[in-house]
Amino acid sequence: MKKVALTAIVLAKNEAEMLPACLSCLNWCQEIVVIDTGSQDKTSEIAENFGAKVIAFQHSSFARLREEGLKRTQTPWIFYVDADERVTPVLAQEIITELEKNRAAALQLKRENVFYGQTMKAGGWQTDEVTRIFKRDNLKSWQGEIHESPVFTGEALLLQSPLVHLTHRSTAEGLIKSSRWTPIEAKLLFEAGAAPVGFGTLIKKGLGEFVRRAITNRGYRDGQTGLVEALIQAINRILVYVQVWELQHQPKIKDLYQVKEREIELLWEDDRKRS
Numbered sequence: 212m213k214k215v216a217l218t219a220i221v222l223a224k225n226e227a228e229m230l231p232a233c234l235s236c237l238n239w240c241q242e243i244v245v246i247d248t249g250s251q252d253k254t255s256e257i258a259e260n261f262g263a264k265v266i267a268f269q270h271s272s273f274a275r276l277r278e279e280g281l282k283r284t285q286t287p288w289i290f291y292v293d294a295d296e297r298v299t300p301v302l303a304q305e306i307i308t309e310l311e312k313n314r315a316a317a318l319q320l321k322r323e324n325v326f327y328g329q330t331m332k333a334g335g336w337q338t339d340e341v342t343r344i345f346k347r348d349n350l351k352s353w354q355g356e357i358h359e360s361p362v363f364t365g366e367a368l369l370l371q372s373p374l375v376h377l378t379h380r381s382t383a384e385g386l387i388k389s390s391r392w393t394p395i396e397a398k399l400l401f402e403a404g405a406a407p408v409g410f411g412t413l414i415k416k417g418l419g420e421f422v423r424r425a426i427t428n429r430g431y432r433d434g435q436t437g438l439v440e441a442l443i444q445a446i447n448r449i450l451v452y453v454q455v456w457e458l459q460h461q462p463k464i465k466d467l468y469q470v471k472e473r474e475i476e477l478l479w480e481d482d483r484k485r486s
Contacts, residue, residue: 212300215307217288217344218242220280221263222273226294227252229377234261236298239307240290244283246276271395274353277361284347291343295377296322302372306344309368316365318344323373326440327380334430334437335423341374342367356399357392379440389447397454408456416452421445 219240223230237243245258249269258265268279277291288310309318322339324331331337342361351362379385424430424441431437457464
């Protein structure tokens with residue numbers, strides 16, 4: 212497959228396991244830029260050995276990370292890919308064809324989400340679409356801390372071949388991701404003036420998310436995997452609002468621990484005086 216004037220921008224952190232296959236399916240791109248967001252494994256080394264340009268850059272905002280990648284490109288077109296996403300030959304050819312036709316300023320991709328090894332056909336995952344390919348001059352910025360979205364001029368065109376998303380490969384891997392993004396979402400909700408969070412709020416948010424995924428969006432059609440995934444999304448929702456509750460807590464939880472520490476210090480001071 213011929214190379215095209217397009218730069219693939221890959222965001223990666225500790226992705227030594229997933230990165231080789233990701234980069235291998237992007238060898239039709241003129242250039243690959245890997246934004247290493249703080250890896251402690253061989254992510255950077257793997258990317259460099261593949262011939263990619265590696266940029267070490269850390270930030271809590273996914274929008275800011277994507278903008279950093281934009282700064283490092285020169286080609287007329289750019290393509291944002293995550294380390295756990297895969298481009299098939301059919302999708303690559305469809306992208307190349309559309310770039311040659313030059314009919315749009317951006318290309319939208321359907322995503323085939325694979326959870327626990329199963330392609331999801333329901334639960335809302337079957338309608339997942341992302342805008343990831345842009346004419347460089349038309350992409351102005353990205354906005355949003357975690358659920359980031361592009362700001363661009365011109366029309367977008369939806370492609371038919373899906374981008375394969377190999378996510379939720381294990382519960383442990385999912386928990387690691389949740390530990391990264393749930394504090395950010397909680398902070399945003401707190402700063403936006405979220406209503407006081409009580410125990411009822413946690414139950415309502417979790418149950419509502421489960422019902423939406425499993426029942427309303429028919430996640431049950433994916434069998435136990437669909438129900439488990441709906442439950443995980445519900446747990447994540449609860450975790451977000453538990454952290455909102457932490458931030459709303461008065462007095463601050465950190466201050467309560469300091470009070471407890473001081474109480475213990477005073478106990479030891481009294482003990483030394485009696486000795």
